[in-house]
Amino acid sequence: xxxxxxLIVFLFLLxxxxxxxxxxxxxxxxxxxxxxxxxxxxxxxxxxxLNLWATWCVPCREEFPSIVKLAGEYKxxxxxxxxxxxxxxxxxxxxxxxxxxxxxxxxxxVNGFGSDEKLINALDKKWNGALPATFIFDMHGNKxxxxxxxxxxxxxxxxxxxxxxxxx
Amino acid sequence: xxxxxxxxxxLFLFSAISFSKIFSEGELKKAENFKLKDxxxxxxxxxxxxxxxxxxxxxxxxxxxxxxxxxxxxxxLYSDYKDKSVTFLGINSNKQxxxxxxxxxxxxxxxxxxxxxxxxxxxADKFGASVTPEIFVLNKNFEVLYxxxxxxxxxxxxxxxxxxRNALDEIISGxxxxxxxxxxxxxxxKRVS
Numbered sequence: 001x002x003x004x005x006x007l008i009v010f011l012f013l014l015x016x017x018x019x020x021x022x023x024x025x026x027x028x029x030x031x032x033x034x035x036x037x038x039x040x041x042x043x044x045x046x047x048x049x050l051n052l053w054a055t056w057c058v059p060c061r062e063e064f065p066s067i068v069k070l071a072g073e074y075k076x077x078x079x080x081x082x083x084x085x086x087x088x089x090x091x092x093x094x095x096x097x098x099x100x101x102x103x104x105x106x107x108x109x110v111n112g113f114g115s116d117e118k119l120i121n122a123l124d125k126k127w128n129g130a131l132p133a134t135f136i137f138d139m140h141g142n143k144x145x146x147x148x149x150x151x152x153x154x155x156x157x158x159x160x161x162x163x164x165x166x167x168x
Numbered sequence: 169x170x171x172x173x174x175x176x177x178x179l180f181l182f183s184a185i186s187f188s189k190i191f192s193e194g195e196l197k198k199a200e201n202f203k204l205k206d207x208x209x210x211x212x213x214x215x216x217x218x219x220x221x222x223x224x225x226x227x228x229x230x231x232x233x234x235x236x237x238x239x240x241x242x243x244x245l246y247s248d249y250k251d252k253s254v255t256f257l258g259i260n261s262n263k264q265x266x267x268x269x270x271x272x273x274x275x276x277x278x279x280x281x282x283x284x285x286x287x288x289x290x291x292a293d294k295f296g297a298s299v300t301p302e303i304f305v306l307n308k309n310f311e312v313l314y315x316x317x318x319x320x321x322x323x324x325x326x327x328x329x330x331x332x333r334n335a336l337d338e339i340i341s342g343x344x345x346x347x348x349x350x351x352x353x354x355x356x357x358k359r360v361s
Binding site (some may be wrong): 029056057058059085102115116117121127129130131132149150151 | 211228230232234298299321323350351352353354355356358
């Protein structure tokens with residue numbers, strides 16, 4: 001009886017430790033033109049789901065849980081990447097706390113282009129800069145979808161499914 | 169032979185018109201007159217400002233941190249240009265921001281220019297405005313001379329290009345606006361669904 005009690009305590013502590021470690025793994029690097037081009041190009045058989053957001057953008061925060069859910073469901077076929085347009089000096093104070101609060105453990109970056117306009121133009125000159133914005137690239141790095149504004153889980157899933165079914 | 173030439177000419181003209189139509193869509197070239205009420209219920213129309221040399225239409229918000237980062241810069245712009253025949257019109261098209269909220273926000277942030285409430289975002293749709301803050305500079309014929317951001321950084325200390333000021337200075341001194349379009353980055357306008 002006593003043994004099993006200590007076993008449960010041990011397992012509980014182990015789980016807490018693993019969870020805490022997982023959460024601490026969230027890092028946010030800056031992204032520039034070269035790094036962005038490399039991410040788009042190096043697909044390794046996966047499609048790319050690229051979401052542009054900011055902690056100050058309410059609709060971005062609202063759609064994020066759907067992206068986290070999809071990242072869990074499609075981890076074998078889709079690479080999820082988030083780019084925050086907050087400032088690089090807000091990584092620890094704003095970006096990471098938000099990502100932790102919703103368990104977003106996919107790769108996240110912060111805009112290191114030096115200006116919002118440079119990032120916008122690197123992704124799509126026709127994009128007016130309204131957030132959130134999502135770009136989906138096929139496994140060859142070709143842009144297939146541009147979704148401007150807040151999307152639902154179903155809307156995202158529909159576009160992902162379309163690209164995956166075209167490449168099967 | 170002549171019929172064939174005419175047919176080809178017509179086809180060419182039709183293609184050219186269609187082509188130009190595709191590429192002119194999306195960007196507002198000239199605004200139409202509109203009527204909106206300010207936060208006190210007083211009605212204004214764009215035609216009221218026909219005597220101004222320049223009309224600066226600014227889509228702004230009360231709750232957007234980006235728009236709010238520009239409050240003091242907007243107040244300063246108004247103060248610097250109001251006596252130079254420049255009219256500033258703020259427009260709030262966000263569905264969740266009431267006239268009362270717009271009024272209090274203007275008072276708190278010393279935004280002394282006219283701020284109109286666009287209850288069903290009809291004017292935001294007509295202008296094709298997407299975010300706050302987003303600027304349209306019009307001449308007295310309501311032709312769009314500049315569209316985009318106020319400047320290039322949400323942080324005032326990091327500003328390198330004062331796009332709106334540059335455009336206004338050029339217009340006032342009778343020059344052609346050198347940069348007519350920039351990207352306005354900010355919070356999406358919350359439209360009625």
